[in-house]
Amino acid sequence: MASNGLATNKLRWGELEEDDGEDLDFLLPPRQVIGPDENGIKKVIEYKFDDEGNKVKITTTTRVRKLAKARLSKRAVERRSWAKFGDAVHEDVGARLTMVSTEEILLERPRAPGSKAEENKGSGDSLAQMAKGGAVLMVCRTCGKKGDHWTSKCPYKDLAAPVETFVDKPTGSEASAGAAGGKGSYVPPSMRAGAERPGVEMRRRNDENSVRVTNLSEDTREPDLLELFRTFGAVSRVYVAIDQKTGVSRGFGFVNFVNKEDAERAINKLNGYGYDNLILRVEWATPRTN
DNA sequence: TATGAGCGA
Numbered sequence: 001m002a003s004n005g006l007a008t009n010k011l012r013w014g015e016l017e018e019d020d021g022e023d024l025d026f027l028l029p030p031r032q033v034i035g036p037d038e039n040g041i042k043k044v045i046e047y048k049f050d051d052e053g054n055k056v057k058i059t060t061t062t063r064v065r066k067l068a069k070a071r072l073s074k075r076a077v078e079r080r081s082w083a084k085f086g087d088a089v090h091e092d093v094g095a096r097l098t099m100v101s102t103e104e105i106l107l108e109r110p111r112a113p114g115s116k117a118e119e120n121k122g123s124g125d126s127l128a129q130m131a132k133g134g135a136v137l138m139v140c141r142t143c144g145k146k147g148d149h150w151t152s153k154c155p156y157k158d159l160a161a162p163v164e165t166f167v168d169k170p171t172g173s174e175a176s177a178g179a180a181g182g183k184g185s186y187v188p189p190s191m192r193a194g195a196e197r198p199g200v201e202m203r204r205r206n207d208e209n210s211v212r213v214t215n216l217s218e219d220t221r222e223p224d225l226l227e228l229f230r231t232f233g234a235v236s237r238v239y240v241a242i243d244q245k246t247g248v249s250r251g252f253g254f255v256n257f258v259n260k261e262d263a264e265r266a267i268n269k270l271n272g273y274g275y276d277n278l279i280l281r282v283e284w285a286t287p288r289t290n
Numbered sequence: 291t292a293t294g295a296g297c298g299a
Contacts (some may be wrong), residue, residue, distance in 0.1 A: 138298085138299085139299080141299080150298065151299085210293095210294095212293060212294095214292055214293085215292085216292095239294055239295080240294090241292080241293080241294055241295095242294095242295095243291095244295090250291070250292065251291070252291095252292050252293070252294090253294080254293080254294060281292095285293060285294090287293090288293075288294060289293080
């Protein structure tokens with residue numbers, strides 16, 4: 001920057017933009033836009049302070065491209081004559097195409113606690129009671145009890161043998177023959193003899209190989225978790241706990257892997273891993289309680 | 291702050 005005697009009156013460079021730049025603009029006459037006229041000539045008159053603090057007038061003349069105008073649909077032309085409303089009433093023609101509204105709009109989440117959708121609850125009619133009245137047919141597939149609980153809520157669920165053991169596995173010749181053997185029913189690959197591969201554990205429940213991730217930053221969402229964990233192997237589910245009232249992340253989540261070994265590797269690699277300024281905690285999850 | 295939501299033969 002050139003230095004002369006006047007320079008001492010000036011603010012230092014670090015102060016220029018913040019304090020002196022824009023703030024005095026309100027002293028200037030408003031920007032004027034004239035046209036475009038029938039020849040497409042548009043004039044913009046603006047006022048600014050120059051470096052010495054003098055008010056200067058800047059006139060910009062441009063030709064609006066006729067092509068652009070011709071592209072406007074009839075409807076668009078018509079809309080230009082609409083009366084402005086709201087804050088836009090005070091705007092110059094063409095000064096701004098969009099407005100920032102300060103109007104508060106309250107969004108109602110239909111499933112939110114306390115909202116209308118919730119009001120039907122609490123009238124005392126549980127599913128089980130409706131079932132007893134014949135409205136819902138609810139039979140537990142694990143214990144066979146009627147009208148009491150769904151299979152997933154069965155109190156004997158964890159005592160029950162895995163589904164696979166209920167099905168008789170065909171012997172090799174029947175399975176490979178397909179329809180020719182036995183009753184001719186389809187045998188899924190997982191049920192065929194020799195399907196079990198040593199070292200590869202079957203996925204019986206969706207909640208297996210579940211990894212808990214804590215100390216997530218507030219704006220980490222499920223896609224982010226997936227991106228991070230999928231490098232270790234097939235991920236069957238990701239979940240980030242969200243506060244139902246505020247909608248913000250509660251800072252922890254779960255990732256389920258198809259294969260246990262992948263989950264193990266993810267835990268070993270990512271536990272203590274810095275992510276989004278935070279140190280992740282990655283551990284085996286204890287099974288969900290419900 | 292700190293271990294998940296909701297669906298339904």
